[in-house]
Amino acid sequence: MLALLTRDLRLAVRAGGGFGLGVAFFLILSALVPFGVGPDRAALAPVAPGILWVGALLACLLSLDRIFALDHEDGSLDLLATAPMPLEGAVAVKALAHWITTGLPLVLAAPLFGVLLQLPPVAMPWLVLSLLIGTPALSMLGAFGAALTVGLRRGGLLLSLLVLPLYIPTLIFGAEITRRGAEGAAIVTPLVFQAGITLAVLALIPFAAAAALRVNLR
Amino acid sequence: MRHLAVHDLSVSRGGLRAVEGVSFTLDAGEALILRGPNGIGKTTLLRCIAGLQAPVAGRIDAAEDSVAYAAHADGLKPALSVAENLTFWSRIFGGKPIEPALAAMDLTALSDRPAGALSAGQKRRLGLARLLVTGRPLWVLDEPTVSLDAASVTAFGVVIRAHLALGGAALMATHIDLGLSEARVLDLTPHRAQPGAVARPASFNEAFA
Numbered sequence: 135m136l137a138l139l140t141r142d143l144r145l146a147v148r149a150g151g152g153f154g155l156g157v158a159f160f161l162i163l164s165a166l167v168p169f170g171v172g173p174d175r176a177a178l179a180p181v182a183p184g185i186l187w188v189g190a191l192l193a194c195l196l197s198l199d200r201i202f203a204l205d206h207e208d209g210s211l212d213l214l215a216t217a218p219m220p221l222e223g224a225v226a227v228k229a230l231a232h233w234i235t236t237g238l239p240l241v242l243a244a245p246l247f248g249v250l251l252q253l254p255p256v257a258m259p260w261l262v263l264s265l266l267i268g269t270p271a272l273s274m275l276g277a278f279g280a281a282l283t284v285g286l287r288r289g290g291l292l293l294s295l296l297v298l299p300l301y302i303p304t305l306i307f308g309a310e311i312t313r314r315g316a317e318g319a320a321i322v323t324p325l326v327f328q329a330g331i332t333l334a335v336l337a338l339i340p341f342a343a344a345a346a347l348r349v350n351l352r
Numbered sequence: 353m354r355h356l357a358v359h360d361l362s363v364s365r366g367g368l369r370a371v372e373g374v375s376f377t378l379d380a381g382e383a384l385i386l387r388g389p390n391g392i393g394k395t396t397l398l399r400c401i402a403g404l405q406a407p408v409a410g411r412i413d414a415a416e417d418s419v420a421y422a423a424h425a426d427g428l429k430p431a432l433s434v435a436e437n438l439t440f441w442s443r444i445f446g447g448k449p450i451e452p453a454l455a456a457m458d459l460t461a462l463s464d465r466p467a468g469a470l471s472a473g474q475k476r477r478l479g480l481a482r483l484l485v486t487g488r489p490l491w492v493l494d495e496p497t498v499s500l501d502a503a504s505v506t507a508f509g510v511v512i513r514a515h516l517a518l519g520g521a522a523l524m525a526t527h528i529d530l531g532l533s534e535a536r537v538l539d540l541t542p543h544r545a546q547p548g549a550v551a552r553p554a555s556f557n558e559a560f561a
Contacts, residue, residue: 137443141432148431209425213482216402216421217444352405 135219135227142231152200156193156236157243163189164247175252182251183261183312187305189247190240190265191272195301197236198276199293201228202284202347211284215351221344229270229277229340237269253316260315264328268308271332274339275300281343285350303331353380355418355490355521356401361410362545365396369408369545376538378490380519383512383532387525388540394525395423397540398494401523420445420488422496426479430468434459434478437467442485453484456511458504472499480508483515491515491522497530506531 146153167185171177205211205228214224244265245258253261279297283289310324355378362372370393378384386394399405401412402421428437438450454460457477462470467478476499483491491512497505509531512522524530 137440141429141436141440144436145429145431207425208427208429209423210427210429212402212404212421212423212425213427213441214444215404216419218417218446219444352399 135223138214138219138224138227139231142228143234146231146235152197153235154239155197157239159196160189160193160240160243160247163192164250167251173252178252179254179316182248182253183257183309183316185251186244186248186253186261186312187264187268187309190244190269190308191301191305193240194236194269194272194276195294195297197232198280198297199283199290201232201277201280203280203289206284206350211347212351215347221347222340225277225281225343225347226274226336226340229274229343232276233270233273237265237273241265241269253312256318257312257316260321261312264308264311264315264325267325267328267332268304271304271335272301274335274343275304278339278343278346281346281350284347304328307331353519354378355380355414356523357413358401359411359413361397361400361412362408363393363396363400363405364408365393370396371540371543372409372545374410374538374540374543378521378523380489380521381516383516383522383524383535385524385526385530385532385535385537386540387527387537388544392540392544394540395494398423398492398523398525402492414490418488418490419492420483420486420490421492421494422479422483423494424498426475427482428467428475428478430466433464433466434470435463437478438481438485441482445486445488448485448487450481450485453481456484456507456514457481458507473501473504476500477504477508480511484511489520491520491524493522493524493526495526496524497526497528 168178202211205214215221241262244261248258248261276297279293282296283293286292307324307328311321311328314321314324357377359375361374363370374397376384386397388394396405400407402419435450438453442448442450454463457480459477459481462474467475470478480496496508500508505528512530512532515522
């Protein structure tokens with residue numbers, strides 16, 4: 135499993151791997167919104183948590199179809215399916231690799247982009263925490279969508295439509311944690327819900343995604 | 353030791369019966385070559401035996417994790433070098449050393465090249481070298497010699513013969529003579545599914561599974 139993780143990470147940082155795509159998209163969005171809305175703190179600060187979370191979610195969505203599509207094209211997926219490693223494990227490792235290359239950079243870069251959107255400094259730790267807890271669920275749900283659409287040509291649109299509804303709870307609670315953090319309100323309830331969603335997704339989705347892959351490999 | 357026993361196997365592709373009523377066995381040290389016209393279902397049959405697809409009817413008896421499958425796609429990453437590609441598969445399948453495999457397929461000199469810079473025949477050789485690092489006894493090969501030159505075909509024949517001598521077995525779909533005079537040949541033409549006489553309809557689950 136470690137071999138699969140290191141290979142996916144290595145592929146991501148080599149030419150054509152798409153590493154940094156998500157962060158670049160996140161940066162573009164965070165830089166453009168102040169131009170559209172105006173740099174006024176009173177206008178930006180209330181919408182900043184929502185925009186940051188929507189940006190992180192869309193940035194994550196951007197690279198989802200690569201999770202399995204390339205491995206399917208070159209036959210690696212067939213070979214992984216016949217490998218001694220369970221397919222559920224392969225799914226989990228590939229989702230982890232996606233999170234490390236897409237979700238983790240977003241978490242680390244978020245405070246910087248928060249400044250662009252006039253997010254109050256007091257909310258920064260909560261923004262980072264909510265992304266840290268929420269983005270693994272985005273990667274894992276995305277792996278499920280990618281597994282469902284793996285054999286399809288131009289499956290990106292279908293993938294987005296399938297995955298976006300599943301992203302909504304994470305988006306709602308993530309933005310809520312950040313908003314309450316900015317206001318200094320109690321954040322325990324959305325935080326617990328967010329963590330619960332992520333844990334449930336991490337526990338259940340590898341099995342669903344592996345089942346979808348098996349069907350698509352036939 | 354018996355590596356594979358297939359009993360009255362029927363497979364379907366895209367909801368249509370391909371071949372049906374196929375039975376054969378494969379013992380240690382044996383090679384079996386499947387022949388038949390294009391589209392009869394050789395690839396589908398091999399995918400079933402590799403466990404990638406469920407048969408419509410019949411039974412496949414093979415030990416768990418005994419099959420090494422090689423098909424048209426070699427599972428190579430163009431951004432990784434030859435050695436990195438092979439090391440990855442070796443680690444996935446249990447960590448056999450890659451040097452003997454590289455030497456057997458005459459790839460040692462290319463080991464630092466990115467796989468994307470290889471010719472079609474060299475990629476194929478790398479894909480076949482993967483079989484050696486899996487350490488699995490039963491090789492299931494779908495047109496293994498596509499884009500190989502005559503010398504490489506001979507070299508691959510030697511590799512297969514060495515594998516058989518070590519107690520392995522090989523099941524191949526190929527139209528090319530690999531120089532394996534001892535290999536048995538199974539012609540699938542008589543097993544072609546008859547469209548008119550559908551005694552056993554394609555599985556109901558085909559549409560939903």
